[in-house]
Amino acid sequence: MTAHRDVELFLRAQFEATADPTVLDGQIDSVLSATAGRRQQPVWLAALRSYPMTTTARSFGRPLSTPALALLMILALLIAITAVGVTTGTFRLPPAPVVNGPIVFGRYSANLENTEIYLARPDGSGIHRVLAGAYECPQFSPDGKRLSVAFATMAADGSDRKPFPALAPGMTFGCSMWSPNGQQLATEAWSVSDPAVAGIFRVNADGSDPVRLTSNGNNGHDIPGDWSPDGQHIAFSRNTGNWSDLWVVDVADGATRRLVDGPVFGSGSWSPDGQWIAARVGRDFIMVHPDGTGYHAVRIPVTALNEPGEPSFSPDGTRLVFNMKPLGSDNADVYTMKIDGTDLVQITNTPNDNEYFVDWGIDPN
Numbered sequence: 001m002t003a004h005r006d007v008e009l010f011l012r013a014q015f016e017a018t019a020d021p022t023v024l025d026g027q028i029d030s031v032l033s034a035t036a037g038r039r040q041q042p043v044w045l046a047a048l049r050s051y052p053m054t055t056t057a058r059s060f061g062r063p064l065s066t067p068a069l070a071l072l073m074i075l076a077l078l079i080a081i082t083a084v085g086v087t088t089g090t091f092r093l094p095p096a097p098v099v100n101g102p103i104v105f106g107r108y109s110a111n112l113e114n115t116e117i118y119l120a121r122p123d124g125s126g127i128h129r130v131l132a133g134a135y136e137c138p139q140f141s142p143d144g145k146r147l148s149v150a151f152a153t154m155a156a157d158g159s160d161r162k163p164f165p166a167l168a169p170g171m172t173f174g175c176s177m178w179s180p181n182g183q184q185l186a187t188e189a190w191s192v193s194d195p196a197v198a199g200i201f202r203v204n205a206d207g208s209d210p211v212r213l214t215s216n217g218n219n220g221h222d223i224p225g226d227w228s229p230d231g232q233h234i235a236f237s238r239n240t241g242n243w244s245d246l247w248v249v250d251v252a253d254g255a256t257r258r259l260v261d262g263p264v265f266g267s268g269s270w271s272p273d274g275q276w277i278a279a280r281v282g283r284d285f286i287m288v289h290p291d292g293t294g295y296h297a298v299r300i301p302v303t304a305l306n307e308p309g310e311p312s313f314s315p316d317g318t319r320l321v322f323n324m325k326p327l328g329s330d331n332a333d334v335y336t337m338k339i340d341g342t343d344l345v346q347i348t349n350t351p352n353d354n355e356y357f358v359d360w361g362i363d364p365n
Contacts, residue, residue: 098316101363104138108354124347131158137175140361148176164207177224180231186224195219225267235268266310272317298341315362
């Protein structure tokens with residue numbers, strides 16, 4: 001069984017790390033004592049040393065040696081732990097650590113008069129174009145293997161492009177955001193002929209089976225941000241003509257509530273632990289709890305800049321990625337910084353190119 005094997009490997013590694021190679025017959029006792037001190041209650045070791053389990057205990061009329069007895073006790077412990085874990089469903093190995101993968105962004109091409117999609121490593125190396133053409137709003141899938149863009153999804157290397165089907169006559173898809181399980185998308189939709197129907201739809205990952213979640217109702221746009229990590233809510237910005245407010249919608253029933261009055265720039269990036277939603281207000285980033293409390297500003301550690309773009313959390317939740325224009329420039333580069341506003345790192349340096357639509361994916365490997 002997998003759980004049994006995992007526990008066995010863990011204990012073997014623990015024993016090897018704590019064993020004293022200078023001890024012979026007493027080595028197992030030494031290891032068990034150290035292990036008991038670090039991982040278990042003293043009663044665990046006491047049980048192993050109780051009278052029926054000492055080296056004077058007999059099995060089929062023959063005394064057991066100390067190493068043999070210890071191995072039997074370890075086997076019994078493994079079986080007990082595995083049985084409890086399997087029958088109760090409580091045994092869980094710790095999740096693998098999240099590794100920050102590539103950063104995706106759009107770069108304006110004067111030749112094409114449109115956006116091209118690029119990738120870069122978190123340290124700014126390995127910048128390369130993924131796809132040329134009119135592709136906007138790239139967003140990584142939760143497993144880091146695919147991208148959503150306006151009207152389509154594709155593999156992270158630009159292959160296997162799958163356009164969305166038509167939503168309805170006269171309706172157009174916009175930017176899309178992946179659900180935590182990668183099975184659905186929240187996508188903006190609107191109609192040129194009837195602006196009043198604009199809102200956010202939940203669709204399958206191939207764009208099928210649209211379900212309306214919000215209706216703007218103000219001849220503006222509802223633009224989806226991140227889903228909450230539990231998949232129950234979606235942050236979004238609601239444009240009312242003069243500015244945008246930050247809202248949250250319940251995926252199950254479509255109930256909406258406003259978190260921050262405008263002017264807010266950005267549709268809301270949800271932290272991986274579910275505790276914060278980040279957006280931009282003025283020249284600062286702001287963070288707020290999903291219940292609307294804890295609102296505070298996070299200042300970017302430079303003063304000579306134009307207004308930054310929309311922030312997005314790194315997969316491990318420790319940093320933000322965003323685009324930002326140096327003062328006096330119309331072209332933005334890509335930056336990251338810690339969520340407390342320190343350790344600013346410039347990812348791209350392209351004074352003649354404007355970069356935007358920034359997102360950070362998990363390492364798919």
